[in-house]
Amino acid sequence: MKPAILATAGALMLGACQTNPYDSLAYGPTLTPVGQGLEANRMPVPVPFQKPNERTFRSTWDLNSKSLYRDVRASQIGDVIRVTLSIDDKAEVDNNTDRSRTSSSNQGITAALNLSGLGKGANVGAGDASLGLSGDTSTSGKGTIDRSEKIRLSLAAVVTEVMPNGNLVVSGSQEILINYEVRVLTVGGIVNPLDVSSANTIPYDKIAEARISYGGRGRLNDVQQPAWGQRVFDAVSPY
Incomplete structure (x- = not known):
């Protein structure tokens, strides 16, 4: 019971700290x-800086x-x-990008299997396989920036x-x-x-x-x- 009460009290305190929109x-x-x-x-200074020259002793000039x-x-x-x-x-910036690429590939495979001793030279497992690949990509982009500021x-x-x-x-x-x-x-x-x-x-x-x-x-x-x-x-x- 006590952990639940503490958790509820903590949630209420956190909610009270937030600004109601x-x-x-x-x-x-x-x-x-x-x-x-x-x-x-600001971030800490990464390198030490040289100290300025001190005022000359018994002098009115700094x-x-x-x-x-x-x-x-x-x-x-x-x-x-x-x-x-x-x-x-x-500032005015105008960029245009246009890219296009096309590729294609065709491949074929023909195979035959001849088994002896099964009659008069029977061809078993003859086949023909072909593979074709093609691709086409295109990219087009355009960006324009026209900004003017007066303060x-x-x-x-x-x-x-x-x-x-x-x-x-x-x-x-x-x-x-x-x-x-x-x-x-x-x-x-x-x-x-x-x-x-x-x-x-x-x-x-x-x-x-x-x-x-x-x-x-x-x-x-x-x-x-x-x-x-x-x-x-x-x-x-x-x-």
Whole structure:
């Protein structure tokens, strides 16, 4: 009895931890807690990096700075940096594949068995066998891609880590709730402090290992997605 009670209690606890997908029907989507976007998800550094040069003793000049005066650019954990997104990409790909192959083969076998001592040379077991093989294969494929993207956005990110060579790991997110639809913009990557402008901004194309996401969740997104039954059928269907 006790194992059954424990199993039931565990199932109830797991069910309570899950988010009810039908809550959005009555209340709409909710925003994530502030600070969740600061958790940068990156792999450990595979190789060690060289540490930057330290400041010269009794000198007012910092080898890592462009100015003798205070540098307002992001350089420490917790500093804020503005990332600008200006994407205007267009891609067109058109591929055609046509393949055809035909093969045929015909073979024949004739055999006769002559047994002596059974009369006047009787032929026993005479036969004729033939085998024919033919094959025809054809493959035709065509693929076309025509994509155009235009994005003009800016986002404030936070320095979450300073690497041994001085590069900055940044991560940030932005959520906007409009009429039961949450628009989510996230960005993360590695920034070279020398690429940061004097206005403490950096374009997205100067971010190494950039991970940029722009999407949303809510009622409009739910309508655009196929029903869960269709998704399950597509996942298990081999055709």
